[in-house]
Amino acid sequence: MELKFNVTGEARKALVKAAGEALGWEPVYKGAPSFAYVVSNVTISRGGTLSWDERTDEAAIRNLLGRLREMGFVPAEEEIDTDTLTIEMPLVGFTDTALENLDRLIAGKAALIKKAIGADSLPVERTETTLKFPWFKFGIDGATVAAYSRFIGALCAAAKGQKRVTGREKAVENEKYAFRVFLLRLGFVGDDYKEARKILLKNLSGNSAFKSGAPAKTEVDADA
Known part of the structure; x- marks a missing residue:
């Protein structure tokens, strides 16, 4: 990042x-x-x-x-556009297949990603040396910047590491659970990622621990 x-x-x-x-x-x-x-x-x-x-x-x-x-x-992006923060990733290591995988990863979870980060669209801009993700709002705190940066890094790593990605978006009833599963697949596992998971899940509805919602009268220590 x-x-x-x-x-x-x-x-x-x-x-x-x-x-x-x-x-x-x-x-x-x-x-x-x-x-x-x-x-x-x-x-x-x-x-x-x-x-x-x-x-x-x-x-x-x-x-x-x-x-x-x-x-x-x-950051220069904030000076140029006071409404948008752009995160950039090096283009090194991205094959044509990896770029297609990235597009499909984003497309497959587009609705959840947009709601999670408060974005209206998810364009990926390509320069000669980088990929730019102008998805984020200006003025977010350091913890949120760090969480978003790790998310973009994980998306790129997954795109490079997978042979084939299906980009079909599916309707979900429990947004937090579905996105938490996606984050875990991207490597957001363990206490080191706990704060990042909370930040990325806080704008979504549902329960992150149970697919069909939390059992009645049961307290659950999850990512919220």
């Missing part, structure tokens, strides 16, 4: 310093040819793009994004 801050020179150095303080790691300068800085699992490119992968701790990214906002660092 990546966010473009489009800063260079002293501004990039300030961004790198803030990242180091937020993550508790000393920045490492990689030199030529990338001229990037690496802070733990986060890379700050020569042009000021901040990137990380799905293995990066969600709480750490949330803290980092909050710290950067406090210092006035705003």
Whole structure:
């Protein structure tokens, strides 16, 4: 996942310093040819793009994004479009089949995804080097940005890893249960993903633990 801050020179150095303080790691300068800085699992490119992968701790990214906002660092997408936040993923590793799989994964769960994140549409924009997902509303907090970033990363990983995906969308009665099953299939398993699951399920109706709804007079500790 990546966010473009489009800063260079002293501004990039300030961004790198803030990242180091937020993550508790000393920045490492990689030199030529990338001229990037690496802070733990986060890379700050020569042009000021901040990137990380799905293995990066969600709480750490949330803290980092909050710290950067406090210092006035705003992703370029937010500066251009004050209503939309775009998440970008590298195009590396995407074959034609993987791109078709991604389209089908999105199509198969389009209604649930749109309701979960509050989107009107789910376009995927392709550049020479990235895929752009301009699905998200401006002004969301760091925890939500982290959850959405992990979701996009998981969608892309699934598209690359599966041989064939069926894109038929099915009507569901229990939205939370259906989407939770989808998230688990994408790898959102265990306590490390608990907060992300809650964020992604909170706008949906139904019960996440029982397909037909919770049994009467039974308290369930689920993702809500």
